[in-house]
Amino acid sequence: MNPKGRSPVDLEPADPATSRRSLxxxxxxxxxxxxxxxxxxxxxSAAPAPVPPNETDTALLEQAMLLxxxxxxxxxxxxxxxxxxxxxxxxxxxxxxxHEAFGQSIAxxxxxxxxxxxxxxxxxxxxxxxxxxxxxAHQLEQTAVSTHTELLGIYESLQAVELTASIxxxxxxxxxxxxxxxxxxxxxxxxxxxxxxxxxxxxxx
Numbered sequence: 001m002n003p004k005g006r007s008p009v010d011l012e013p014a015d016p017a018t019s020r021r022s023l024x025x026x027x028x029x030x031x032x033x034x035x036x037x038x039x040x041x042x043x044x045s046a047a048p049a050p051v052p053p054n055e056t057d058t059a060l061l062e063q064a065m066l067l068x069x070x071x072x073x074x075x076x077x078x079x080x081x082x083x084x085x086x087x088x089x090x091x092x093x094x095x096x097x098x099h100e101a102f103g104q105s106i107a108x109x110x111x112x113x114x115x116x117x118x119x120x121x122x123x124x125x126x127x128x129x130x131x132x133x134x135x136x137a138h139q140l141e142q143t144a145v146s147t148h149t150e151l152l153g154i155y156e157s158l159q160a161v162e163l164t165a166s167i168x169x170x171x172x173x174x175x176x177x178x179x180x181x182x183x184x185x186x187x188x189x190x191x192x193x194x195x196x197x198x199x200x201x202x203x204x205x
Contacts, residue, residue: 053110053157060151061110061160063118067147067198068103068167070117071140072096078129078137091181095137095174099144102167109159121198134182139195141175147197 053061075096078084084092107114121143128136148168155161175193 053155053160057155057157057160058110058112060154061106062112063198064148064151064164065103065106065110065112065114066116066118067121067144068099068106069114070121071099071144072103073117073122074125074129074140075099075137077126078133081130082133084133088181091177098170098174102170105163105167109157109163118198134178138175138178138182138184141171141178142193142195143198144171145175146193146195150197 052058075092079089079092079096104114106112121140125136125140128139145168148164148171152161152164152168155164
């Protein structure tokens, strides 16, 4: 899907996007390239926890990691299989890199290897990433947001909570930018989220 024809300009670094509503203003003022710059993930880190995540937290972290690596694969595959305008390609590159970094950070907290993906999620979205990229990407980001939001109330490890909160903020911003690129004007869609979390039942069974 082509961007809406805005002229990209540099974002002022002193005025970072701090909410989903502010990202709408950023995208409108700066175009896709500027929005991509606002979404570049800073290194995700968490203070060392007194004890490592317990067995339940580790299982949940693994599901979260696989979701992030799945998102990375979907974006990278879209870059290979689709021909995006330069501005859109830059945004997709940023989204792919963010999800890869999030997956690696989660793996580090959980003591896991950052490999694999959630094949169910990948298979459900791979076709639509080729035919209706922006809306499919928005759905993916909303799924990640709802999943991490659910996990915040389950984790016992402070390290897992802090890391998840930092990831959640960025992915909510990403969903907002994608909604704007798609031309969504319904605020219930832009600021709401009807996507269910994934992978939790299997991890806690």
